[in-house]
Amino acid sequence: xxxxxxxxxxxxxxxxxxxxxxxxxxxxxxxxxxxxxxxxxxxxxxxxxxxxxxxxxxxxxxxxxxxxxxxxxxxxxxxxxxxxxxxxxxxxxxxxxxxxxxxxxxxxxxxxxxxxxxxxxxxxxxxxxxxxxxxxxxxxxxxxxxxxxxxxxxxxxxxxxxxxxxxxxxxxxxxxxxxxxxxxxxxxxxxxxxxxxxxxxxxxxxxxxxxxxxxxxxxx
Ligand SMILES: Nc1ncnc2c1ncn2[C@@H]1O[C@H](COP(=O)(O)OP(=O)(O)OP(=O)(O)O)[C@@H](O)[C@H]1O
Ligand SMILES: [Mg+2]
Numbered sequence: 770x771x772x773x774x775x776x777x778x779x780x781x782x783x784x785x786x787x788x789x790x791x792x793x794x795x796x797x798x799x800x801x802x803x804x805x806x807x808x809x810x811x812x813x814x815x816x817x818x819x820x821x822x823x824x825x826x827x828x829x830x831x832x833x834x835x836x837x838x839x840x841x842x843x844x845x846x847x848x849x850x851x852x853x854x855x856x857x858x859x860x861x862x863x864x865x866x867x868x869x870x871x872x873x874x875x876x877x878x879x880x881x882x883x884x885x886x887x888x889x890x891x892x893x894x895x896x897x898x899x900x901x902x903x904x905x906x907x908x909x910x911x912x913x914x915x916x917x918x919x920x921x922x923x924x925x926x927x928x929x930x931x932x933x934x935x936x937x938x939x940x941x942x943x944x945x946x947x948x949x950x951x952x953x954x955x956x957x958x959x960x961x962x963x964x965x966x967x968x969x970x971x972x973x974x975x976x977x978x979x980x981x982x983x984x985x986x987x988x989x
Pocket of ligand 2: 791792793870
């Protein structure tokens with residue numbers, strides 16, 4: 770049980786820049802943990818519930834490119850508050866393991882380091898949206914930017930995901946600031962945020978993640 774929240778479950782987040790393999794690896798990690806007998810709730814941000822998915826559609830739509838950074842930040846926070854209340858907190862109360870594709874670190878990396886909005890305002894909003902809930906473990910899938918953007922572009926072409934490409938259309942400088950932001954966050958939270966090299970094959974990365982998860986669960 771978490772000594773600060775009294776919640777029984779475990780909250781694990783997956784982070785990293787576009788195309789690094791978060792969605793692919795969450796599926797593998799869920800299968801690994803299910804085999805070990807855990808009950809898994811896979812989810813994602815922005816989104817994770819019906820209302821937050823409607824906010825997601827606004828956030829990721831290329832037609833929203835005139836959205837100002839502060840609106841973007843507030844929409845992420847609004848979606849997160851709903852997601853925490855409807856999905857994450859109830860699952861943790863029931864002792865489940867929540868695997869979330871992006872969370873508060875993504876807002877710090879993208880809207881803070883990437884868009885250069887004030888980090889203290891983002892910390893405050895994250896706390897306002899989440900209350901006492903903080904991930905127990907965060908897996909940062911670290912991949913050189915060019916490889917991730919290539920992977921994401923190939924995927925979007927084959928899956929016709931043209932409605933979710935707003936961030937992929939940002940400049941390379943923006944993505945570099947985001948990547949640097951994740952490194953800064955790792956240095957600030959060296960126990961919670963574990964860096965996983967995402968350069969290998971899907972199987973190799975899945976193996977590194979399974980090792981990290983097994984180490985985490987051997988200590989709790
Ligand atoms: N280790 C890997 N090697 C090669 N290709 C990969 C690897 N992992 C994922 N891919 C492929 O790269 C593309 C992007 O992967 P995925 O969608 O899982 O990334 P993501 O981090 O969720 O991206 P986004 O941030 O855009 O949601 C997919 O087509 C996926 O099949
Ligand atoms: Mg994804």
